[in-house]
Amino acid sequence: MTARPDQSPVPVGAPKPAGRPVDAVDLGIPTVRGERSATVRTPAFDEHHPPSRELIDDCVHCGFCLTTCPTYQLWGEEMDSPRGRIDLMRAGTEGAPLTESMVGHFDACLGCMACVTACPSGVQYDRLFEQTRAQVERNVDRPATQKGLRALIFNLFPYPERLRVLRGPLRLAQRTGVLGLVERTGLVGRVSPELEVMQSLAPRLGPRVELPERTPASGPRRAVVGMLTGCVQREFFGDVNAATARVLAAEGCDVVAPRRQGCCGALSVHIGREEEGQGFARRLIDTFEEAGVDWVVVNSAGCGSTMKEYVHLLADDPDYAERARHFSERVRDLSEILVELGPVAPRHPVAAEGTEVAVAYHDACHLRHAQKIVSQPRQLLRDVPGLSLREIPDADICCGSAGTYNILNPVPATELGDRKAATILSTGAQLLVTANPGCLMQITRALERAGRPIPFVHTATLLDASIRGELLV
Template sequence: MSDRSTPVDLGMPTARGDRSRVLAQPAFDDHRPPSPDLLDDCVHCGFCLTTCPTYQLWGEEMDSPRGRIDLMRAASEGGPLTESTVDHWDACLGCMACVTACPSGVQYDRLIEATRAQVERRVERPAKDKALRSLIFGLFPYPQRLRALRGPLRLAQRTGVLDLVARTGLVGRISPQLEVMQSLAPPLGPRAEVPERTPAVGERRAVVGMLTGCVQREFFGDVNVATARVLAAEGCDVIAPRRQGCCGALSVHVGREEEGAEFARRLIDTFEDAGVDHVVVNAAGCGSSMKEYVHLLADDPAYADRARAFSAKVRDLSEILVALGPVATRHPVTAEGQELTVAYHDACHLRHAQGVVSQPRQLLRAIPGLRLVEIPNAEICCGSAGVYNILNPEPAQELGDRKAANILSTGAQLLVTANPGCLMQITQALERAGRPVPFVHTATLLDASIAGERLA
């Protein structure tokens, strides 16, 4: 086997579909390559094709789940790793819609995760791509660094400097990816932070830990505050340790396996010390990865059993609320007698990776005066997918625009989701369409209903 400590230079990008230069032979090293048994589960039935975003965009077999599995199989059997092969794997959003659609139970999530870890170890990316990834992963998984950025960014928004820079197009000429990062930033208000302990209102029914996250903590702190209030109103003592860090989801998603594993170990340590019944998550991508620590740390003798126990405690906010059952009274969020039409957007890592579909809808339907409508083609990703919309801005924008059009077709007055990445991505797409729709997190709407506050 090739030495996995020696990466291979990927070279400069060329036209899509014309990158056949061999990077490594054989393609994979012997550290956790895609499982042959999991690869053999795919019977090429084609059920995945209608739900795969990139197949819908391009109609290319190698940009479908079964096509990418064919490439994995060829690589596992000793074939070469080529630039074209890496292109097809990089183009995958990792949305896991194929996992939901597959009648054979193919675990594509584990296959693409193992494959991307191989690529990240064995491929030296072009200098600009490498620099961009270093910026992303040197910033986003670190709340303190995001907090340092937050102040200047808020000042630039309030003074109009950010809009002025955007109008010049200068950033886009330097890097389309940096332009996307600039445009995705949500409007920033005063920073909100969850207390380390929020006591239950009334009788205590559970003690739960709460992941505060990275981007969620610094850019959507109000969502965290709302989450803690809702949990407390439903009888939970909420523990949010200040020393918690990143869950590792962004790193694992793109194949930075050891980096993600180290974040996971630290988070397990933090919540083991907190003594909680469950760990509640309000960001779909984070919850998905935390439930998979059992696989990520399976080879770590010091953490394998602890990871299994930790993953078993992880719950999405909607899961824990439905399981507990409501005790807090829900009130309308509109003026008396008015109906509010709401569309719920399924975050991929909640709908497909975690299988949490009915619970958010059950919670929303319990709010008086709210009419829930479904978004057409709801199973197709919005294009956010972790940092996919930064690394692959063109297909991400097309998917975002398609999602925006489907949302607008519902006539919804309010849009609700359970993931910060989706919120930023779709907000931007709706603005491009010239028809912005108010967009809130599930926790924000529930908090308003319990408090009797109006949102419309």
């Protein structure tokens, strides 16, 4: 059994019967056995896009989602499963109050969308989740500490220029050993476990890499692509952006990376900050329309997933609805566009001649489940000579990163990270590859805790090394 952070241990038993209605205990309503969870709002949802009753009614409570839901796997609690949360949404649309208990179950969801892949009925949990998160974010007055933490996150991470200011002192602290000393004291953790997680996740920083606004194609031009440089990706993983541009150029693309581009809004949308996310989306659409590109290429799974959903995010905006639809249709993940174009640049081994390297590919949830991109990155890896691809067991289960989830919910995120590290290590892989910076930071830390770190790179980094004939292992 596993303890849910806000509950006593819950035994993992048989799921509740299909079609079972939400009872009073689930909703925190007073019963003989317990007291009511404090009401946050009555009725639960306001009139601005509450969870769609039509989409809610698609759920038949079959239970196929349970085996792929990270929080159900951790706690075995029905209300922390997708169908349980859908029951809570249904109750809210029927006039039940929004209670602290309900908010806790909604907050506990990682939004990994593994349930969407698993569902045989095609339930659009992703749309329901987005609608519900926005309701919670608007209508819940959180404790001061949570407000402060969220203010820190959303006044920092979506702004590359602010991250750039932080980058210098952080790199200095890493190089001088000050950061390691602070970590060993445990002082930050005693002040705030969430800040301690932020500190521990920071990647080892090298010199900052600034991408040129235009990188010309090598050889005959096949396409003109815009490139999202991102926020954390731009400032903490600039080498990945540079590798991405080189790979695209080697495959015949002019790469346009406008300096004025900002955040795509993924973090904001994922947590329910709807208006904020819409503002970021409008500015990004403006930027790439002016750039005049054929496609917009993304090397971060979470960003790409949100950008492909601008059509829903801006559906009510008469000035942007059609522009958002056109924009979303042109968004491509790096692996997606490379497979669509077909490779022309030769690939070389990334290990010493004659050495076969076992490589494991970690599926970022927003690539595998939200964008349904599974075969393309594997196809690209198989094209690299000397690589032997090994599949990770339970690949459907999230690593616990999930945007800001590992900061806001450090306990379950850490357990999920440790579970993911164990399954990765079971493959015997000598090299690990992924397509999302959040996953890279989360799993790197988990492998370090396990005492068995292995080389871990972005897909772009591996392809760039192969095209340039450089060794990674």
